[in-house]
Amino acid sequence: MATFRDIHDHLYAAFGPQGWWPAETPFEVAVGAILTQNTAWTNVERAVANLKAGGWLDPATMAEADPDALAEPIRPTGYFNVKARRLQALCRFLLDSAGGRIEALAGEDTADLRGQLLGIKGVGEETADSILLYGLGHPVFVVDAYTRRIFERLELLEPGLSYGRIQAAFEAALPRDPALFNEYHALVVSLGKDYCKPRPRCPQCPIQEICPYPDATGGFPPARE
DNA sequence: GCCCAGGTGGGTA
C-alpha cells in the first residue's frame, strides 16, 4: 500500500521540481490565489499581465478603485465582478492590518493568521492556505479539487472528507516542512491537470502502477466533484 | 456543442 510520502516521491520522479508559486511577490501570490478560483491558470496569467500593464498591482490602488474598472483587467479569469470585490476585500484587509504590506504578516502565528484571512469575504480555506504557504512560507498543506480526486482514487482518502480532515491527513503523514508542502501540492496539480481527469480517462498516467484505477473491468469510482 | 478549470458565499431544508 502506497503512503502519502510514496506518492510525493513518485510524482517528483515523474515531473521534477515545480518551482511554485508562479509569482514575483507575496502580494502577487495572494492576487493569483483569488483569481485562480475555479479557473485555469492560463487565464490568470493574462489577467495578471493586464494588472501589471495597467499599474493595478498595489493594495491601495486596488482598494480605492471602482470595482467595475478593476473587473476589466481580470475579465479573462471569469467571475470578474465577484473577483474584483474579493481582491478589494483582500486589499482593505492588508491596508488595515499590515500597512498594505502582506510581508508584514509573515511572522504571525499560523493559526491566528489563517483565521484572519478566512474572515475576508472571498478567501476560503484553499485560498487562505495558498497565501500562507506560497506567499508567506507557513507550513500548511494546500488541499484542492485535484487532491481530493487523486487521493480518493488512490484509496488513500475516504470519499467525501472535509477540507480540514484531508489537510490533517497530509499534515499527520508528512514532516511539517513548508518546502515539502510547497512541492507536493504543485506536483498534485501537475498530475491532476494533465492526467487524473474527472471522467474515466487516465492518459499515460505516470503513477498508474500504484493507482487501482482503472480496475480489471476498466471501472472508475464515480466522479464526485 | 460539451466538458473542464489550482473555489466561495449565500440560500434553503
Next chain:
DNA sequence: TACCCACATGGG
C-alpha cells in the same frame, strides 16, 4: 449539517 446554485471566460 448538507445540499444547491450563481458567478463567467477560455481551451481542448
